[in-house]
Amino acid sequence: MNLKNMRRVLIVSAVCTNLLVVLFLISTPELGAFLSFGRSEPFSELYLLNQNHMMKGVPFNVKSGQDYLVYIGVNNHLSSSAYYEICVKFSNEDDQLPNTRTGEPSPLSSIYTQRLLIAKEQGSELPLTLSIPSISFSDNKALVNNIIINGYDAKVDKAATWNATDRGFYYQIFFELWLYDAMSSAFRFNNRTVGFWFNMTQ
Amino acid sequence: MVQAEESIQAAFKEVLATENAGVNVTDMLKELNQAVNLLNQLENSNEDPTKASFEGNMSQIQLIYEHAQHVKTAAINAQLQESIADRNYQLMLITLSFISALVFFLTLYKTRRRLKQYRIGTLQNAKSKVG
Numbered sequence: 035m036n037l038k039n040m041r042r043v044l045i046v047s048a049v050c051t052n053l054l055v056v057l058f059l060i061s062t063p064e065l066g067a068f069l070s071f072g073r074s075e076p077f078s079e080l081y082l083l084n085q086n087h088m089m090k091g092v093p094f095n096v097k098s099g100q101d102y103l104v105y106i107g108v109n110n111h112l113s114s115s116a117y118y119e120i121c122v123k124f125s126n127e128d129d130q131l132p133n134t135r136t137g138e139p140s141p142l143s144s145i146y147t148q149r150l151l152i153a154k155e156q157g158s159e160l161p162l163t164l165s166i167p168s169i170s171f172s173d174n175k176a177l178v179n180n181i182i183i184n185g186y187d188a189k190v191d192k193a194a195t196w197n198a199t200d201r202g203f204y205y206q207i208f209f210e211l212w213l214y215d216a217m218s219s220a221f222r223f224n225n226r227t228v229g230f231w232f233n234m235t236q
Numbered sequence: 237m238v239q240a241e242e243s244i245q246a247a248f249k250e251v252l253a254t255e256n257a258g259v260n261v262t263d264m265l266k267e268l269n270q271a272v273n274l275l276n277q278l279e280n281s282n283e284d285p286t287k288a289s290f291e292g293n294m295s296q297i298q299l300i301y302e303h304a305q306h307v308k309t310a311a312i313n314a315q316l317q318e319s320i321a322d323r324n325y326q327l328m329l330i331t332l333s334f335i336s337a338l339v340f341f342l343t344l345y346k347t348r349r350r351l352k353q354y355r356i357g358t359l360q361n362a363k364s365k366v367g
């Protein structure tokens with residue numbers, strides 16, 4: 035073996051060792067997580083679609099006894115699987131709505147809840163069939179006694195006064211997204227809310 | 237009902253830990269979602285608690301509990317398997333690194349030795365030429 039060959043062997047063995055060290059470092063999962071750059075902030079997404087899976091055209095002039103179909107969707111962009119709770123709430127114009135500035139949910143109680151588990155970077159869309167079986171009008175007030183959501187009868191007994199400006203009896207159905215916190219073993223409001231106002235007609 | 241919900245939460249915590257260990261938890265989530273759907277049905281149902289519905293609810297709660305327990309056990313087993321596989325993997329990496337380091341130093345030693353012998357030979361040749 036001459037000097038040239040020996041130098042070659044030396045260089046090749048040094049390169050091989052370096053490659054092995056690099057492979058070892060790359061294959062370590064903790065280091066891989068540490069070295070991942072440009073990761074966006076984790077968040078959850080809540081959206082509402084009409085019966086045709088469109089954003090516009092959710093029910094507005096609602097009649098009693100008629101079924102209305104909407105889809106509520108949740109996408110999980112968190113770093114792990116998530117356990118969500120969608121709270122469906124029913125309000126009139128005077129009720130307190132969720133405050134996304136302060137992260138406070140509405141104090142109204144849920145009329146329907148739907149919990150679901152979603153894997154990370156996955157989503158789910160839930161169909162919700164809503165109908166108001168009967169409504170009573172007296173003077174300048176409308177009274178909704180119950181709402182049927184996906185076949186479940188929820189008692190609401192909610193009155194709305196006549197809105198002279200927008201000419202209607204306005205109610206809102208809104209959805210709050212709550213996220214299960216494994217540390218505190220409780221659901222917490224995730225500051226995501228969607229909903230739609232509608233005019234109750236006869 | 238509270239116990240059913242708690243069993244789902246406990247199972248979910250184990251699923252999260254399993255996921256953090258790097259295991260695919262899709263099937264576990266699918267099964268746990270079945271339990272969650274049963275719980276949704278129970279919570280949203282406002283039927284009168286007659287004897288028949290009470291028995292129905294009890295069997296549903298039992299089903300939720302069974303699903304949750306099954307997922308929890310599967311998650312714990314997966315965590316154990318993953319930790320064993322992880323330990324074996326680390327051991328293999330350490331062994332490989334040790335072997336490669338040994339090979340490198342042996343090669344280095346041999347090369348240096350041969351280089352030294354080559355230089356001695358060259359010097360001896362030069363010396364004999366001068367002599």
